[in-house]
Amino acid sequence: MPTKAATAPSTPASRPSLMAWFGRDPTATMLGALIALSVIFFSVLAPSRFLSLETPRAMAFQMPELGILALAMMIPLMSGGLNLAIIATANLSALVMAAIITKMIGPASPPQAIAGVIALALAAGLLTSLVVGLITGAIVAFLGVHPILVTLGTMTAVKGIAVYATNGGVIGGFPPAILFLGNGTLLGMPVPMILFILCAIAVAVVMSHAPFGVAVRMIGSNEKATRYSGVATDWMLVGVYVVSSLLCWVGAVVMMARFNSASAGYAESYLLITILAAVLGGVDPNGGFGKVLGLFLSLVLLQIISTGFNLLGISPHLTEAIWGATMILAIALALVRDRWMARLWLRRTSN
Amino acid sequence: MPDQHSSYKAVFHRHDVQLLGIIVVMAVIFSALSKSFLSPSNLVSLLENYSVMAIMAAGLLVVLISGGIDISFAAIAAVSQYVMATVLVRFGGNWLVAFGLSAGFGILLGIVNALLIYYLRALSVIVTISMMTFYFAILMFVTDGKSLYNLPDWFTDDLSLFGIPFPVVVAAIVLLVTLFLLSRLSIGRQIYGLGGNPEAAKRMGCNLLGLQCFVYGYSGFMAGIAGLVQAHRVEEVVPNALIGRELDVLAAVVLGGASLLGGIGTVSGMVLGIVLLAILQNGLTLLGVSSYSFGFVTGLVILMSVSATAYAAKHQQKQRVRHAN
Numbered sequence: 001m002p003t004k005a006a007t008a009p010s011t012p013a014s015r016p017s018l019m020a021w022f023g024r025d026p027t028a029t030m031l032g033a034l035i036a037l038s039v040i041f042f043s044v045l046a047p048s049r050f051l052s053l054e055t056p057r058a059m060a061f062q063m064p065e066l067g068i069l070a071l072a073m074m075i076p077l078m079s080g081g082l083n084l085a086i087i088a089t090a091n092l093s094a095l096v097m098a099a100i101i102t103k104m105i106g107p108a109s110p111p112q113a114i115a116g117v118i119a120l121a122l123a124a125g126l127l128t129s130l131v132v133g134l135i136t137g138a139i140v141a142f143l144g145v146h147p148i149l150v151t152l153g154t155m156t157a158v159k160g161i162a163v164y165a166t167n168g169g170v171i172g173g174f175p176p177a178i179l180f181l182g183n184g185t186l187l188g189m190p191v192p193m194i195l196f197i198l199c200a201i202a203v204a205v206v207m208s209h210a211p212f213g214v215a216v217r218m219i220g221s222n223e224k225a226t227r228y229s230g231v232a233t234d235w236m237l238v239g240v241y242v243v244s245s246l247l248c249w250v251g252a253v254v255m256m257a258r259f260n261s262a263s264a265g266y267a268e269s270y271l272l273i274t275i276l277a278a279v280l281g282g283v284d285p286n287g288g289f290g291k292v293l294g295l296f297l298s299l300v301l302l303q304i305i306s307t308g309f310n311l312l313g314i315s316p317h318l319t320e321a322i323w324g325a326t327m328i329l330a331i332a333l334a335l336v337r338d339r340w341m342a343r344l345w346l347r348r349t350s351n
Numbered sequence: 352m353p354d355q356h357s358s359y360k361a362v363f364h365r366h367d368v369q370l371l372g373i374i375v376v377m378a379v380i381f382s383a384l385s386k387s388f389l390s391p392s393n394l395v396s397l398l399e400n401y402s403v404m405a406i407m408a409a410g411l412l413v414v415l416i417s418g419g420i421d422i423s424f425a426a427i428a429a430v431s432q433y434v435m436a437t438v439l440v441r442f443g444g445n446w447l448v449a450f451g452l453s454a455g456f457g458i459l460l461g462i463v464n465a466l467l468i469y470y471l472r473a474l475s476v477i478v479t480i481s482m483m484t485f486y487f488a489i490l491m492f493v494t495d496g497k498s499l500y501n502l503p504d505w506f507t508d509d510l511s512l513f514g515i516p517f518p519v520v521v522a523a524i525v526l527l528v529t530l531f532l533l534s535r536l537s538i539g540r541q542i543y544g545l546g547g548n549p550e551a552a553k554r555m556g557c558n559l560l561g562l563q564c565f566v567y568g569y570s571g572f573m574a575g576i577a578g579l580v581q582a583h584r585v586e587e588v589v590p591n592a593l594i595g596r597e598l599d600v601l602a603a604v605v606l607g608g609a610s611l612l613g614g615i616g617t618v619s620g621m622v623l624g625i626v627l628l629a630i631l632q633n634g635l636t637l638l639g640v641s642s643y644s645f646g647f648v649t650g651l652v653i654l655m656s657v658s659a660t661a662y663a664a665k666h667q668q669k670q671r672v673r674h675a676n
Contacts, residue, residue: 139654143662144664144665145660145661146612150654152601152653153602153650153651156646157646157650157653159650160645160646160647161646163643163646164641164644164646167641168643272422272484275476275480276477276484285477315492317489317492320491321489321492323488324481324483324484324485324488325481325485327481328471328478328481328482328485335471
């Protein structure tokens with residue numbers, strides 16, 4: 001199978017060529033090229049509007065929600081699973097926080113009380129997410145049920161709880177401290193973006209260096225082999241869904257702060273988009289492989305397309321169609337690239 | 352050789368028998384608690400309400416058995432429904448035109464999925480998610496999200512055969528055709544083979560591209576028919592009315608015992624899965640439980656069902672190991 005071998009071309013380190021650089025991270029290279037192309041495309045079509053400082057600012061406010069949720073999807077994907085419950089978990093967690101904040105803070109509350117209530121709300125939201133993650137993980141790990149089925153069930157049940165508790169309504173109206181997390185800036189940088197970058201760095205470090213991350217990637221490649229090599233795969237799988245839920249909680253905080261409200265039905269269209277973004281970013285949907293850098297670049301690409309079309313006054317529906325087409329295009333490009341590299345590798349080894 | 356006793360026990364270990372048992376128990380409880388549960392009008396409206404879901408589920412079942420998955424059927428149903436309705440409103444037509452258009456468009460979009468999956472060697476879940484986004488976004492872009500209300504009278508008028516409403520008749524035909532396809536036709540057995548072991552199916556001489564096109568085309572075909580039936584039922588075409596049903600339908604099919612790994616699944620199991628969900632929701636409504644609680648109950652049922660199945664499989668495997676030693 002030449003295509004398998006081509007994913008790790010053995011270029012001699014002494015001859016650092018352009019090819020070697022391409023080969024090191026082909027996904028990032030491809031996404032970088034697509035980003036460059038889209039930037040050129042929009043700069044030509046709308047130079048005055050696209051090439052302004054407003055563009056990156058707007059992007060930096062819109063990207064984090066999807067980004068944090070995509071990170072929550074990425075970790076289960078890398079373990080060879082999937083978490084369909086991320087949006088439902090985030091919404092339930094946001095509703096718990098919103099309920100506590102709106103019930104316990106009155107217009108006359110002193111600042112210390114507000115701080116205390118916010119801390120309590122954040123803790124309760126975190127606990128909610130963790131419980132959902134723990135249940136999901138336990139069923140996946142100890143009963144061996146396919147993650148799609150488990151998370152389909154938890155998604156339906158968790159959303160059901162949220163809908164039942166709110167009767168489909170919206171809870172909103174938060175103090176400025178919460179709104180700051182979604183709309184404020186710190187040193188000129190939007191706070192949600194800072195939160196997203198912190199999460200991304202944390203996930204990148206954990207997935208590539210911590211024993212947990214290595215184990216998760218090994219499970220994604222071959223669960224049985226990982227178990228036989230002495231890794232407690234079941235507990236690692238529980239961890240996967242707990243960490244995923246933890247990221248949902250961060251996403252929940254950003255979402256409720258940005259919308260100034262929480263509801264059982266927010267951001268539902270994001271669910272499948274997060275899978276799309278992760279896979280576009282080079283996360284292997286079969287598990288085992290994926291890099292946060294790739295995910296980040298794919299989010300930037302999707303966001304540039306969305307912002308660019310928005311500036312051109314093109315319907316957001318067409319933007320979504322382009323997202324879908326981009327995904328198919330990326331799969332096709334990856335296939336062509338693998339074949340090309342395989343041929344190159346064959347030629348090099350046969351010499 | 353299994354003795355009489357163990358084969359008697361084996362019947363109770365069959366997934367569809369267990370489902371049937373649960374359904375009977377639930378039906379008894381609900382009919383005891385609510386007089387209107389077993390009334391003919393309630394049962395007919397129940398059947399009618401779930402007929403669109405059953406039609407879509409039939410398509411998804413075939414895809415699942417082949418080892419793939421189709422997330423795009425609701426989007427395909429929405430597109431073919433809209434195309435059909437637009438033609439009917441602008442140019443008029445008859446039932447043949449309506450069926451031909453919605454089914455034809457469904458098959459076409461399904462085959463596009465199959466070609467992409469085959470030639471890009473991509474996972475079906477990824478391709479169909481992308482294509483779902485694509486089809487639906489294009490539909491919303493072209494139509495601007497506008498609904499069509501002025502469908503011709505002959506299309507929206509109530510139809511029935513021996514007192515059975517049109518949607519139920521269509522669903523019954525679809526289920527019978529799917530049953531015949533899967534259990535009596537060579538291509539049906541090949542689909543089970545493809546899902547059970549694709550490599551073996553290939554070496555047996557199955558035409559993989561042809562099978563994929565058939566399977567996803569069939570799913571698109573079912574989606575097209577579901578779109579038509581739904582438009583007839585609600586007497587209007589709203590572009591986003593069917594979207595969001597994907598995972599509900601998947602849940603029903605999985606509840607019926609189909610495996611996401613392919614090769615396993617039956618029409619009877621799928622029907623029982625839908626009946627279970629239908630009875631549960633209908634019973635709760637009749638008991639006056641808020642419809643807001645359906646989601647939670649449905650989710651709980653899915654979780655319990657898949658957990659119980661997995662637990663039984665694990666238990667069985669352990670016993671087999673013990674017997675072998």
